[in-house]
Amino acid sequence: MNVLIVEDEYFSAERLRKMIANMDASMHVLAVIPSVFETIAYLQNEANTSPDLIFLDIHLEDDNGFRIVESLNLTIPVIFTTAFDEYALKAFKTNSIDYLLKPINPLELQASLVKFKKLNATLPPASGANAAEALVAEKYKDRFLCTAGSRIFTFTSIEIAYFVIEEKATFLRLFDGRHFAVEYSLDKLSQLMDPAQFFRINRSLMISITAIRNIHAITAGKLKIDLDPALGQETYVSADRVSAFKNWLGR
Known part of the structure; x- marks a missing residue:
């Protein structure tokens, strides 16, 4: 399972990376990207491996993380990470799995990963963006x-x-x-x-x-x-x- 971390705080990114590795060895962090511009460029580059899940900070060094979702019409599942809770409603209107407040609680992170895996298990065989598109296109409320x-x-x-x-x-x-x-x-x-x-x-x-x-x-x-x-x-x-x-x- 490929994961992308979009986070401009080095220590927050490293802490998240270590927690993910300790909780699930099958999850591979493709990259840690600190900005909206670089993330859009990474996801648009077909030579890069498409992530199955994105951990997305909302306040990044050059713009708001929602810009990535809006600019790309992003369908890859997202877990938002932020130190602020005023964006929760907006986050849940996107293709989000969960919304985690910093500092991230390991138990809450684990619950988010379980939720993501359960969602994935209900989808037909697919990978990356195709699996996410299937999730978005699901006929029934989920x-x-x-x-x-x-x-x-x-x-x-x-x-x-x-x-x-x-x-x-x-x-x-x-x-x-x-x-x-x-x-x-x-x-x-x-x-x-x-x-x-x-x-x-x-x-x-x-x-x-x-x-x-x-x-x-x-x-x-x-x-x-x-x-x-x-x-x-x-x-x-x-x-x-x-x-x-x-x-x-x-x-």
Whole structure:
């Protein structure tokens, strides 16, 4: 896996390089580039190896890092690194995997790399920019931006166990147990989410197939589902959805 680091602070770049090497020996840092101009030149040069992932500082010595994304219409996945948090929303509107604040926390870096690998694993065989273009062209929604207080988080669909309506609001529940409000109704999510991964089992719940722990046939036409993480209440498939649910399980 080829990585490009765009960073104008030498010690920050070296620290990041060492952390990447210690966490994943399969990740090869192609180069450390300190400026927008040099990065654009590197990426436009077909003789250079195309990176699979770019760590991009926002404040560089000659311009704003977003200039690289905008100038090249960049489709290579990006993890933004910065000492400032005011650009988070803009970063998540680009082809970004994550947004890390300096000094970079090793655990947060590791989580970002895991997220990137999970995204890559869902793509058909491809490399470099082609894989990123496939990610951008994905038909179904694969990323959610959520807030908790002043903090901003982004999650991919494979991190989500289910969507649930609680007190007239829609929440997503992650496999690690955390939950966040989302701005979509379940009706809208039924259109946005990959039907191979998510199924709406009743009026208030849409689940990921990987969140199913057990299925119990209560009667011929009634199914009870055990979820992981647990919902906190008994969960049933609506009678009018049982047939479609079984077809979904066996597709």
